[in-house]
Amino acid sequence: MSADKLDAYRSKRDAARTPEPVPEPGSLPTGHDDTFVIQEHHARRLHWDLRLERDGVLASWAIPKGIPMDPKTNHLAVHTEDHPIEYATFEGEIAKGEYGGGLMLIWDRGTYETEKWSDREVMVVMRGSRFSGKYVLFRTDGKSWMIHRMDPPPATGLPPASDLRPMVPVERKRLPRDPAAYGFEFDLGGERVLAATGGGRVRLYDADGTVLPAGDHPELEPLGKAAGGLATVLDGQIVEMDGAPVYMIFDVLRLNSGDLLGRSYQDRRRTLDHLALRGPHWQTTPWFPGDGAAVLKVAREQGFPAVLAKRLDSPYDPGARSPYWLRVPTG
Incomplete structure (x- = not known):
């Protein structure tokens, strides 16, 4: 010894x-x-x-x-x-x-x-x-x-999500003046959806907190087995890509029974990237710290409706229209 x-x-x-x-x-x-x-x-x-x-x-x-x-x-x-x-x-x-x-x-x-x-x-x-x-x-x-x-498990394999509402960006005409303080994403439009996964199951919620019928998006059922079986609550948008629906995931709000809302956007995004969520009908959206002008240029070239600028130190404030998140249209 x-x-x-x-x-x-x-x-x-x-x-x-x-x-x-x-x-x-x-x-x-x-x-x-x-x-x-x-x-x-x-x-x-x-x-x-x-x-x-x-x-x-x-x-x-x-x-x-x-x-x-x-x-x-x-x-x-x-x-x-x-x-x-x-x-x-x-x-x-x-x-x-x-x-x-x-x-x-x-x-x-x-x-x-x-x-x-x-x-x-x-x-x-x-x-x-x-x-x-x-x-x-x-x-x-x-x-x-x-x-x-050794003791009984929690009541459900799915983490709670009905108490959450999506955080919403504030509209702006221009990119922020301090781009180094932000992470930038493409806004692809589509349907805003929260997804609770765990125990091999998935439950989807619309922006009002209503559970979507199980048959609405059967292509997302295998998402319940993603993330190595860890229980998650994800935030994203369902968009049409090449004629098929794809869930574009850009945030993780709960993980393995832990609440991540108080963590910074940067830390949540790094956690999300580590989960490596990529499948036939879902993927993690890219994000670009401090590179707003380049992201806006690509978004215009690709015909995307807007760019999102999210402060790196931003917590997730459910249901709030927060100045921590900005939406800058490309047109």
Whole structure:
């Protein structure tokens, strides 16, 4: 065993190159062994990191598909190096090329109670702001573990969306004067639709919050199995492309039981890009940070009705006509 539980952690990080906490060797802090954090990690592949405070460090597992909500489904959990206690509050951008390079965001944090802790099995009850539940992590081989939910699942595999209404842009004649503060998208027109996915199902809502009849868009039924089975609430427009309907997705409002409304537009778009939603009748729209003039030029050439300018730091304000989002017609 290492003389210092954080030796492996320090060996993979250069304190001068990463914003992550890299404490100097020494005595470990004394806590109550009751803090947990789940971090959404935009590394080479999107995954979630579960960390449990234990003996002065955070015992850590990387979970590619997120915390399972249904006890019928176990998820892979790869045991990683112990992290410092300070990591429980860390959010930031780890530089590209560094170990774990990418955006790190706190998905949930709270307290937990230990029911069992051994080298092969960890059983805890977690209570966070987004979810609560009793879970067991059990070792299968080497660093590979599985995580299993032990109590009943939430009432539905679909996240709630009936309480949401689309955020609407303000009309403007010109692009914003500070384009570096915005991300730009093509406005392709079409029908504004929110889509709740999860458990292999999809439910569509119009701009008034009304559930669309299941037969209205049968081509979107397979969308329920996209995003690696994660539960999502998506925002987009259904447009006609080459004579067929395509759901053009430009925002993600909820993910894996987490509410993303308070996150910035930039962070939501990066999460959406990691989900890699592309199918025969749906795709993620491109976005272009700071490049408004070029986007407007292409939109005019292609005959698109307008360009959308969305502030990079904008939250999602359901139902609001917000000056954070601007719609600039091409004509």
